[in-house]
Amino acid sequence: MAPIPLDLQLLDSCAALLLLLSFAMLSQRRIVSLVNLLAVQGAVLAAATLLLAWRTGQGHLYLSAALTLALKVAFLPWLLHRLIRRLQVYWDTEPLLNISGTMLSGILIVVFAFGLAQPITELASTTMRSAIGIAISVVLLAFLMMITRRKAMSQVIGFLSMENGLFFGAMSATYGMPMVVELGVALDVLVAVLVLGVFFFQIREQFDSLDLHHLESLKGEPR
């Protein structure tokens, strides 16, 4: 068996790191650390994109690596940290499912994700096709995090992590989407976080808290 080239090994490590970071986020209740983990996830993603760009020589991947670096490592974490300081939300409350339960469900999700990725992996011709299962896992783990958390801030971090997973999926299956789409998606993510920033202040102003149990009155019942 031929030795695996170094850059491919590095790419695989990046994929493994992404999955590890997703689990770390799942178990983390300190919101500041969650944002840091998200930034690290963005950095790993940017590194993987850069490696892939270098390996395949596709120019547009350099651009998306730069975009990832600017948006997901620098700007969004900075914005979220600022919001956390302004709103003074440092801890999430006990999640709906306790940490060990969440981790166990997370493992089951990863198994399911690899099963789901099987037909795609078989057809893919890219060098990173084994990572497609990891990308789906990252998406589903972020989804799990959104379901089990109560604070609005953690749900948003889950949302952004889900976007990271989707981006990684696009990269490992097809070397990224066409540039115009990637720019559009990046713009949407940016606007989404800005809108959410405004939104948090509105929630805060109204309820004096960012705990989502205040937002549970609309069940179609009379007011």
Place this chain on the structure above:
Amino acid sequence: MIELALLLGLPLAGGIALGALGAHRRAPELNAAVSLATFLAACALTVRVIRHGDLLLAHEQLFIDPFNVFLVALTALVGLTTALFSRPYMRIELAHGRVSAGRLRLYHAMYQMFMLTMLLALTTNNMGLLWVALEAATLSTVLLVTLYRTPRSLEAGWKYFILCGVGIAQALFGTILLYFAAERTLGAEGVTALLWTHLDAVKSQLEPAVLALAFVFLLVGYGTKVGLAPLHSWLPDAHAEGPTPISAVLSGLLLNVALYAVVRCKVLVQGSLHSPLPARMLMGFGLLSVALSSLCLWRQRDVKRLFAYSSVEHMGIATFAFGMGGPVASFAALLHMTVHSLTKSAIFFAVGHAAQKAGSQLMENIRGLVTLSPTIGWGLMTGTLAILGLPPFGVFASEFLILTTAMREQPWAIPILLAALAVAFAAIFRRVQPMVFGETSARRLPHPPALLPVFAHLAIVLVLGLYIPPALADWYRAAARLIGGP
């Protein structure tokens, strides 16, 4: 060329201008004027497409065919009438102290941005840009749902954002899978692999296993925005808690455009799969929405929630019809999208003024509209009869076509459909009847209400029920051929 540039450029420029202008006294008029210009551009575009056939522009990123041009015209029309309606409506809200002048600036700017995303989603040829535009549509309306800053509106806005955000993330994954399948067939340069016209040309060669998976994600993702049960739970809240013009455009435009996205995907997947899977999924989701929403209608006390659930029901009917496929059912579904959009926005216009008069959205507090302002009362009554599918309105024609086709092709679905329609009829009629007739305690409004949009919409729906002009019928048929498939 110029028409399309105007169509997309006008709302963009209008949104920026309205944002920059600030809380100007004439902002509502400017908003209406921009919408009127957009509508004229849409008309010019329509005429051009009828005369010269399909268009493919801007490095094939934009394209117009019979299917989307009719939705472009409809979207621009409802955009115009809603802008006309929102002019007095938002002035009254301002006078009642529910919004401030500063928030109206946000409202007007975002209204135009929303129109831009709708028109971009319809005219783009790129499945990726379609996704971007639909996500941007959520983002531009989420702050409008929370415009009143009440606890309930914040909750509705949060739910809207998170559910549609997660939903649309599934659709992005579906789009990635579609791109993955297409790249294998269309070649590795990847520039054309998300363009619908290219995908449509090679759809029979796309990998069926991947497309089936992609369709599940795309349907769940865009289906969340269509409001298909069980993914509909954001819809009644967002409709009820936002300002009424926004309810009208959410029901009249956003749901249609999201369904358009689903149908575009279905055409591709159907062409690749040669199995009834996509059709069955559409029919299943459609029937479930019809059945579930008609039951939910009984529990409603808020008038806007009532009609929001009715939107879920009608989108379910249209989805079911698209699922049946074939030229007749697709024709009926397109007609149903048109008449539902017009009727439902007309109802929301009337309901908006009725709720302002009563000072409450609760149906038990709205009484005797017909004595105090006959036009609002009769507008609401006529709109309700139209949406319930009574002849001679257009909804009757489309539902009749759908039911007769289903009787031939999917007879098992008929009992469910008929029972749901009957339940919905009873549930809505028993609520609307005392609102329109009976004793009244309503107040006078500080500005004359906008009634022209209500009756203009209902008149079009009436005409469509009695007689579909041959040009329009040809156009529907061309679109139905395009999407009807085998």
